[in-house]
Amino acid sequence: MMVPLIGKAGDIPAEPTEASQTNRPYVAPRIKFAVIGMNHGHIYGQVNAVERGGGELVAYYAKEKELMDDFKKRFPKVKAAASEQEILDDKSIQLVLSAGIPQERAPLGIRVMKSGKDYMSDKPGITSLAQLAEVRKVQKATKRIYSIMYSERFENRATVKAGELVKAGAIGKVVQTIGLGPHRMNPKSRPDWFFKMSDYGGIITDIGSHQFDQFLFFTGSTEAHVVASEVGNVGHPQYPDLQDFGDVMVRGNGGMGYVRVDWFTPDGLKSWGDGRLTILGTEGFIEIRKNVDISGSPGGNHLFLVDNKETKTIDTSNVDLPYGRQLVDDVINRTETAMTQAHCFLTMELALKAQAEAERIKLS
Numbered sequence: 001m002m003v004p005l006i007g008k009a010g011d012i013p014a015e016p017t018e019a020s021q022t023n024r025p026y027v028a029p030r031i032k033f034a035v036i037g038m039n040h041g042h043i044y045g046q047v048n049a050v051e052r053g054g055g056e057l058v059a060y061y062a063k064e065k066e067l068m069d070d071f072k073k074r075f076p077k078v079k080a081a082a083s084e085q086e087i088l089d090d091k092s093i094q095l096v097l098s099a100g101i102p103q104e105r106a107p108l109g110i111r112v113m114k115s116g117k118d119y120m121s122d123k124p125g126i127t128s129l130a131q132l133a134e135v136r137k138v139q140k141a142t143k144r145i146y147s148i149m150y151s152e153r154f155e156n157r158a159t160v161k162a163g164e165l166v167k168a169g170a171i172g173k174v175v176q177t178i179g180l181g182p183h184r185m186n187p188k189s190r191p192d193w194f195f196k197m198s199d200y201g202g203i204i205t206d207i208g209s210h211q212f213d214q215f216l217f218f219t220g221s222t223e224a225h226v227v228a229s230e231v232g233n234v235g236h237p238q239y240p241d242l243q244d245f246g247d248v249m250v251r252g253n254g255g256m257g258y259v260r261v262d263w264f265t266p267d268g269l270k271s272w273g274d275g276r277l278t279i280l281g282t283e284g285f286i287e288i289r290k291n292v293d294i295s296g297s298p299g300g301n302h303l304f305l306v307d308n309k310e311t312k313t314i315d316t317s318n319v320d321l322p323y324g325r326q327l328v329d330d331v332i333n334r335t336e337t338a339m340t341q342a343h344c345f346l347t348m349e350l351a352l353k354a355q356a357e358a359e360r361i362k363l364s
Contacts, residue, residue, distance in 0.1 A: 029056035031331050034087045036060070036108060037100025038067050039191065042122040044074065046097045046149050050120070053324030055095065059087050062100075084108075088115040094331050095120060095145075101193045102200050106131040109146055110138045118145035118331050124209045126348045127201030129356065136345055145330055148344055150213035152181070152275065154323035157316040158288045158301040159214070162279060165314075166218055170305060171281030174219050176256040178280075179211030182273040184265035187239070195239045203231055203243040203261055204355040205348075211259040212250070212350045216343055218279050221252025224346065229354040232361035235264065245361070248354045259354075269294070283307055 033055045035043060039062075047057055061081040062068050068080060081087050087096065088111060096112045098105055099122035106126045112119040125148035126132045139146045153159045166174060193199035200206050216224065227249040236244050244263040250256070265273045275290040284307035291300045303314045326338035 027052060027054045027325075030054035031094045031328055032056050032058045032092050033095040033097060034059040034061075034081070034090070034093045035071070035097045036062070036084050036087055036112075037098040037104065038062050038071055039064075039101050039193070040099040040122055042149070042151065043071075043097065043099035045151060045155060046099060046120060046122060047075075049149070049155065049321070049324030050095065050097065050328065051324070052321070053326070053328035055324070055328055058093060059090065061087055084111075088112065088117070091116075093117060095327075098122065102206065103127045103131075103198060106135050109135060113138050113142045113144040113146065116142070116144070118147070120145075120147040120149055120327065123148050123150055124201055124205050124348065124351065125344075126352065127205055129349075129352050132345065132348055132352060139341065143334075145327075146341065146344065147327060147339060148209070148348065149323070150210050150347065152210040152277075152290065153214050153217060155321060156288075156290055156301065157319040157321065158290065158303040158314075159277065160321060161303055161314060161316045161319045162277070162286050162288055163217065165286060165305065166279060166281070170283075171279065171285055171307060172283030174255050174279055174281050176258070176280045177211075177215045177218050178258045178276075178278040179214050179260075180274070180276045181207045181211055181259070181261040182265045182275065183207060183261075183263050184267070184269070184272045185236075185244070185263040187236070195242050197241045197243075201352075202355040202358075203246040203263070204229060204248060204259075204358060205351050207261040208246060208248065208259050208354065209347060209351040211248075211257075211261065212354075213343075213347045214277055215250060215255075215257035215259070216252065216347060216350075219252050219255030219257065221254035222342070222346075224250055224252035224350055226350060226354045226357060227251050229358040230361050231355070231358040232363070234361070234363045246355075246358065248358075250350060250354070271300070 057078050059079045059081045095118045097120050105121045109119040229248040231243045231246040236242050246261050248259040271292040277288040279286040287304045289302040293302045301316045303316050323338050
């Protein structure tokens with residue numbers, strides 16, 4: 001099943017939310033949550049994760065009527081709110097989810113936190129350093145949760161399993177991560193905001209935020225800085241505000257990292273992108289082929305482990321995806337088990353600085 005990217009230009013195939021493709025055991029509701037803004041189809045994966053964790057979806061709102069109509073088709077029994085304020089004023093709602101236009105996500109999150117609710121945004125949850133400073137200020141003052149769903153880690157079984165293996169010492173001390181985030185563009189079906197730098201924040205801010213999350217997590221870095229970064233529009237001159245390529249070198253107090261993101265997935269690939277993560281350790285390495293193994297087994301979630309004894313493929317089909325459950329726990333218990341606030345913000349800080357400092361490249 002493919003999740004649509006929603007917008008004025010119509011629906012296109014976007015990243016599939018893996019967990020939504022499996023049968024989910026019923027979990028009795030433990031919190032009530034709502035949705036405000038569903039411009040990207042990732043919202044359905046966000047809802048799915050929270051429902052798996054014990055959340056009950058009770059209301060939704062978008063300023064675009066067509067998005068409200070589409071959402072109603074998926075959730076016909078859930079209340080369609082008349083306004084954003086109606087949801088913010090409802091004291092029974094504890095958590096708000098959003099996959100609005102990227103540059104609108106942080107301002108909404110600030111309003112949500114000030115209303116006394118927790119917030120979970122699609123990535124990128126913040127699109128400028130000025131937004132980040134204000135979000136940090138309000139989060140510190142309100143003590144609310146501001147979570148960003150970095151789904152390449154949270155909703156991918158192979159990546160979750162890799163985290164368990166690294167924690168257990170399977171490859172020794174992690175030295176470096178290499179995160180590759182290629183995507184297929186399908187430009188004719190993209191909404192207008194997709195092509196506006198002020199709306200999407202730049203390719204490193206957007207797609208690259210996934211990779212910085214994984215870099216920090218797997219290296220265990222709590223401090224990091226951007227060594228070098230570059231971005232460019234090398235293949236789509238008809239969209240002058242679009243960036244179709246970016247890469248970054250980053251260094252942390254736990255290891256090094258390299259990130260490459262692009263919009264060049266060819267139509268011949270049977271997935272929207274051959275996303276990969278390589279984790280180099282002192283005693284071995286792990287490679288994850290998230291969506292497709294172009295010359296091997298069918299499907300996604302391919303995890304390969306190489307150590308001093310053997311090379312093996314690890315089955316991840318039954319790996320639990322804990323993010324939604326942990327986030328619901330955190331909402332109830334005021335804890336940080338799904339992701340620390342410091343990690344969430346440092347991920348976006350690195351992506352935003354890499355974006356802001358990036359050298360503009362042009363190919364002859």
